[in-house]
Amino acid sequence: MNYKFEFRPYQRKFKRPLQTSHGTWEIREGIILRLTADNGKIGLGEIAPIGWFGSETFLEALDYCRNLPDVISDRTIFSIPPNLPACQFGLESAWESATLKTQFKSAFSEDKTPASKSNYSGLLPGGEGALLGRQILWMQGYRTFKWKIGVLPFQREVRILQELVLALQEATGDQSVFLRLDANGGLSLTEAEEWLQICDQLGGIIEYLEQPLSVTELEAMMELGTRFSTAIALDESVATLPQMQSVYRQGWRGIYVIKPCIAGSPSELRQFCNLNKIDAVFSSVFETEIGRKSVLKLAATIQNYCPRAIGFGVDHLLEAEKDLELLW
Ligand SMILES: O=C(O)CCC(=O)c1ccccc1C(=O)O
Ligand SMILES: [Mg+2]
Incomplete structure (x- = not known):
């Protein structure tokens, strides 16, 4: 054809x-x-x-x-x-x-009501902005949040995290709420250990620490995964399908943050995830509605062995989408 x-x-x-x-x-x-x-x-x-x-x-x-x-x-x-x-x-x-x-009908709802946000993770603004951002996203229905670390000095970020966790615990009562920390590969081994120790002490609210070390340090991240109760998720290390296959071969059985828009062929990605029962978190790359629809369609055909909130709560960070129909 x-x-x-x-x-x-x-x-x-x-x-x-x-x-x-x-x-x-x-x-x-x-x-x-x-x-x-x-x-x-x-x-x-x-x-x-x-x-x-x-x-x-x-x-x-x-x-x-x-x-x-x-x-x-x-x-x-x-x-x-x-x-x-x-x-x-x-x-x-x-x-x-x-x-x-x-x-296809996606398992992830695309409606904009608060209830539909409970299977989404909302990306918090960086630094102190996270505290106000948390309140707004909470009211929109988010119960999983992600915050970037490794941007400000360590001590300042730790203090913000402590405030953030207190606010979340206060808001929740007995509902479950999760916080993901994303270091974008920017920590030293010592910093990663300090962060994981702090996370372990926060009593299970931290869902995982994402990509603490750089792509070249897979072995060290695998080792960290065995030494702390807070989970590690790989992101930059599994940006594309060949990288996912490589870390899988090297024995990574933890969480894969998957950004389908940059991963490669969707049919090969589906096959890889379903064959190996990957613990996957689907994540946005700030694509438009068109890319997002393709991703949600794909995610619906991948069996979720450990259902986690998808990282698509990002629209609040971008200016409104122009009408894409008008491109033609
Ligand atoms: O995964 C999410 O929850 C939101 C998306 C996100 O954080 C992201 C978006 C674009 C590029 C890199 C990243 C990242 O996870 O590091
Ligand atoms: Mg990340």
Whole structure:
């Protein structure tokens, strides 16, 4: 089958630049794809790369799209090289919606009512902003939260964490609430140990510490996982499917934070997760509604061996989406 191929770059601003231990991020740039099959059926997809996280860059993805012909075939879609994982995801998910007859219903609700937020994790603003952000997200229905660490000096972050935990415990009563800490690979081994010790003392409210050390330090993270009761989740270390396969081969059986938009082929990702019964947390890369729909559809076809809140509570950090229909 052949498909007419069209693409439109987009930009979306963060309300406030996003601070991680990798630096500052101000504008999300991505590409919306449209495939039109011979029979007239249309499929949309999205390429939302994050160069600093281990996928191709936006410019590499744009270059790839510019060099594709106006009409492409199934062969094109399934022979995208592995150094372009966000392109693999975008094109294959557009292809899926242009070719599949049946409409999937996602297990993750897309309605905006507070109850629907209980299976989402809300990303808190960095630093002290987390405290007010927590109140707002709480009222919107979130019961799982994620906060970036390794951005401010250690002692200051520990104090904010203690306040945050107190506020959460006060708000909850006996309902369950979880907090995820994300270091984006920026801690030293000593700092990671100190954080884990603090987490262990907080009595189970910390769901996990995400990517404490850099991608090159898998062994040290596996060892940390055995020494503390707070779980470790890998994120940067499992950015793409080949990386997931590699850490699985090396024996990682803990949590995988999976960002499908940059992981590569959705069908191969589904196969990997289901075959190996991965303890997965699906996570956003600040894609638009189009990428998000593809991800939620995919997540619904992956058996959840340990159901965890999905990391898609991020819309409050970005300016409103422009009407994507108007791109055409
Ligand atoms: O996973 C989440 O809950 C939100 C998404 C998120 O934190 C994120 C989004 C884009 C790039 C990196 C990260 C990250 O987890 O480090
Ligand atoms: Mg992370």
